[in-house]
């Protein structure tokens with residue numbers, strides 16, 4: 001049973017960002033199970049509430065994808081063990097020195113996701129401004145746009161862009177002191193530092209940075225002590241001309257519970273928004289991701305996913321991974337009909353119903369022939385091939401039976417229809433031009 005959870009966890013890792021996974025999913029340890037439920041360990045009630053709110057659906061889905069049965073998910077709070085007592089253990093001097101050095105180094109581990117770069121980011125109309133602003137900051141930190149405040153809805157690429165800034169600065173200057181933190185991590189670390197009387201260490205760590213990247217600042221809303229601490233960190237960095245980049249799901253003014261003095265500071269620099277992507281950008285993102293995974297994603301499938309998905313790119317990526325996994329496990333190429341089957345519970349098809357008549361019209365237009373010629377019995381090659389293609393697409397995209405299709409193609413016998421479908425199926429495997437033609441026609445049908 002634990003294996004089911006480990007497998008589900010591994011799949012979630014592929015879909016979520018490194019940061020989200022390590023913060024929220026990795027700490028969920030398998031505690032046990034009943035016939036109906038899997039019990040997972042959580043470190044606090046806050047943690048439990050957050051996971052239920054944000055990730056329970058995903059967790060359920062990941063589990064049902066790897067188990068034959070549907071399970072409830074239950075959480076049990078297991079408080080982390082307190083740190084060892086203040087009395088330090090006696091250690092040999094050499095060992096102590098080594099540990100100190102290690103501590104020193106780890107202070108500057110930038111914590112960036114190396115996959116999130118400008119190169120791997122698709123720039124479209126919806127994110128152009130934030131992309132350009134991020135590049136400007138990466139090229140000339142702490143000059144024109146300080147702080148840079150990026151805001152936009154869930155899963156639209158804020159974390160990706162701030163990591164890209166950090167990665168680019170680090171590539172130019174490997175010694176740059178860069179720190180990427182989510183605001184929750186900032187808060188948790190601050191609480192721990194208060195608890196173990198290490199506030200000076202905490203403050204110094206942030207105030208030494210050249211670049212401070214704070215993700216999802218909206219989580220600081222209503223947390224007065226955290227905001228107070230962040231305010232002083234902000235001032236210290238700003239005054240020493242260090243770059244600060246902050247992300248949020250809202251414009252500063254619209255974050256309830258954000259102190260006025262922080263809000264006004266965020267407005268000192270540049271505020272750039274990311275809007276939900278249009279279908280073309282979503283297709284471009286899918287194409288880029290599938291290229292990265294070295295998987296062939298046909299255009300019509302990319303369009304189908306892009307149109308069916310919400311604007312959350314994380315969800316779009318999740319769909320792609322699911323499809324890629326299905327194709328690789330069954331050893332088949334990704335096709336539109338496979339995508340429809342695999343996504344049937346996820347994409348509530350809002351694509352229009354495709355009818356035999358629409359297909360006939362589109363194929364006739366493509367080959368510059370008349371619909372009446374397509375339906376005729378004429379056996380010349382310029383008509384036979386389009387006719388077979390049209391019949392094949394009708395079989396793939398409509399629910400019509402062979403005799404029904406035959407009826408609409410001038411009353412042809414169902415064996416003629418079966419022959420046409422088989423013929424095209426066979427040729428598609430070896431004829432890339434034919435494949436491109438079929439995909440092109442299907443794509444136009446869904447436009």
Ligand SMILES: Nc1ncnc2c1ncn2[C@@H]1O[C@H](COP(=O)(O)OP(=O)(O)OP(=O)(O)O)[C@@H](O)[C@H]1O
Nearest residue numbers: 017120121122153154155156157158159160313314
């Ligand atoms: N324009 C884009 N090009 C390529 N990948 C993108 C783009 N936008 C988003 N993504 C991908 O979508 C996923 C989610 O993006 P990211 O985590 O940056 O979103 P976010 O806005 O920070 O979300 P949240 O509000 O949940 O923090 C990531 O894997 C990211 O690489």
